[in-house]
Amino acid sequence: MKDLRSIEEIDLQAIKKNRDYFNSPEDWEDQIIYFLIVDRFSDGNEDQRELFNKSEDFDNIKKTDSVEEWQNWGSKWNGGNLKGVISKLDYLKNLGISVIWLSPIFKQVAFQESYHGYGIQNFLAIDPHLGTTEDLKKLVQEAHKRDIYVILDIILNHSGDVFAYQEDNPTWTGETYNIKGFRDKNGEPNINLDQINDEEIWPDGAVWPREMQDEDIYERKGSIQNWEYYPEYVQGDFMSLKTHFLGHYSEEEGFIPSKALNVLTKIYKYWIAETDIDGYRVDTVKHLDWGATRHFVREIHEFTKSIGKKNFYLIGEITGGFNFAYNTLNKTGLDAALGINDIPHRLEGVAKGYIEPEEYFNIFTNSDLPENEDYKWFKDNVVTMFDDHDMVSLADDYKYRFSADEETSPLLLNCILLNMTTLGIPCLYYGTEQGFDGSGDSDQYIRECMFGGKFGAFRSQNKHFFNKDSNLYKGIKAIMSLRDENVPLKHGRQYLRPITYNSEQEFFIPKKQDEKRITDVIAWSRVLSEEEYILAVNNDIENEKEVYIKIDPYLNDKNHEFVCIYSSFEKQIGKKTETKDINGNICIKTKLNKKGRVVYKKI
Secondary structure, three states, X not given: OOOOOXXXXXXXXXXXXXXXXXXXXXXXXXXXXXXXXXXXXXXXXXXXXXXXXXXXXXXHHHHOOOHHHHHHHOOOOOOOOHHHHHHOHHHHHHHOOXXXXXXXXEEEOOOOOOOOOOOEEEEEEEOOOOOOHHHXXXXXXXXXXXXXXXXXXXXXXXXXXXXXXXXXXXXXXXXXXXXXXXXXXXXXXXXXXOOOOHXXXXXXXXXXXXXXXXXXXXXXXXXXXXXXXXXXXXXXXXXXXXXXXXXXXXXXXXXXXXXXHHHHHHHHHHHHXXXXXXXXXXXXXXXXXXXXXXXXXXXXXXXXXHOOOOOXXXXXXXXXXXXXXXXXXXXXXXXXXXXXXXXXXXXXXXXXXXXXXXXXXXXXXXXXXXXXXXXXXXXXXXXXXXXXXXXXXXXXXXXXXXXXXXXXXXXXXXXXXXXXXXXXXXXXXXXXXXXXXXXXXXXXXXXXXXXXXXXXXXXXXXXXOOOOOOHHXXXXXXXXXXHHHOOHHHHOEEEEEOEEOOOOOOOEOOOOOOOOOOOOEEEEEEEEOOEEEEEEEEOOOOOOEEEEEEOOOOOOOOOOEEEEEEEOOHHHOOOEEEEEEEOOEEEEEXXXXXXXXXXXXXX
16 A cells, blocks of 8 residues: 555545445444553464463563563564454454454554554554554454454544654643754654755655654643643643644634644544544643643544544544533533543442542532533443553552552452443453453553563563453453343443341441451442342352342332342353342342342342
8 A cells, every 4th residue: 555645635425435434333232342552462472472470470571580681671662563453353253242442552662662643744654563454454354344342542632752852851831832843763853844855855754644754733831840830731742642733723713723624624534534444542631722632622523423433433532521521522522521530440449448439429420411510421421441551540659550569359240240241331450350350650651562561461471361261351341242132231320329238227328447447348220210139249259248228219119029140150140039028128138148249139
């Protein structure tokens, strides 16, 4: 395929002519997303490596002189690629995944090991470490054959470290700084903006497409120091990354998009038209002016409707706190937000017993309409997850996955059940299905290699982790199948339900006592029309619990029966339980094994 150097070479009408595009999901709330870092997921050569064996391979680098080598590889390109993702589509389909979210795959600056993808140097090319445009098209085609959708992670806010300032590493003051020169393939700012020779600098010098080789594309305000001060966090650079100038306001016309925004919008239309992808996760939305985001969202939605992808999804990564994220979503027209401000910490905390369950359930509403200033997520406007590649809800000096906490790691499947059967679009981070336990003082420790190589998970090397026979993988598969087969677990309202252990005791919602973990049963229900499902998890790792769970008195009476459709105590599945009236409270009685889970459906 011809290398593109200018957006003038893109003819969107010609690309989309006579093409049948894959239909969007009717409802994204039906989907389960799997987020993977392409460089760390698969290289397609797992058949040349042995499967990880915990008894033999766990922490094996600590038994050798490879610790420093393993750590160093954590910040480098490791070899995962798009062909590797293709090779694992059946692994993902078998697990129950219906959407793949790929980390950014566009060409990075050549002089840095930005394996994560957020330092783009060419917006019109796939990074050669990861593959080609043809590889991406093949991945989308093969995913669609399996009814799996593909979301790309994209960046509007900035390019990579593509130029140097005249001043040494300036910081934001509101002043505009001068550019010394674009960087060459070695990172030296030797490319004069007024004397650019395409043939001499292609492909690793400056920035591409050609239209972005213009100082007016960039804010040129130096790096952000105060991440909460407007307009600094919109105009300033993310450290060495270079922020784009995306537009301005006028009294007559409102927001006026800049050249940079128009160029980038056409680029991202091109990738949709060329590859048939199904959605974008838009990076760093906090740092975009709402006018710029709104313009981009409108343009992309109009374009995708014109090619028949009527529900192309735009998910925003919006840091800056819950209220800011909620307002941004509603002011810009984004379809959903990543629930990264409060949800990961609270979801994990409830599953582990470190946080009261109301702290998680109270951030959702059963209404599609916002209630005054009571900011709450609902339905399909938030993507819910706990493990991820940044863990922004944690302190910068220590990042960790769910399973890094050895004491509570046995509660992982409880967290999965909470994630998969409560409101929002659930998302699973790669490696969580194999119990990855990365932790450390850098992001790299939660970005282990799934395929082995030099930076394998569990402090190992050269072992892969695609184990479809592991108890954890099979346990997650069962939960995802449960969700897929029962519509109210995807679309119903939800209610946190009171419990009691004794018919003489009052019903209660579990509360935190001192510094101790909550070791009670957490129960909730999903209600869709006249159907109610009862779900519960046992936070107690050492003891089974027998419990009464209060249910909806308007949908149920003492003559109704419920049947167990899922349980970690297998003998329970298929068993019926009658509703009971305890002191005027309609409830059901059930037993949960230690660290166990159960789901009931009304017959």
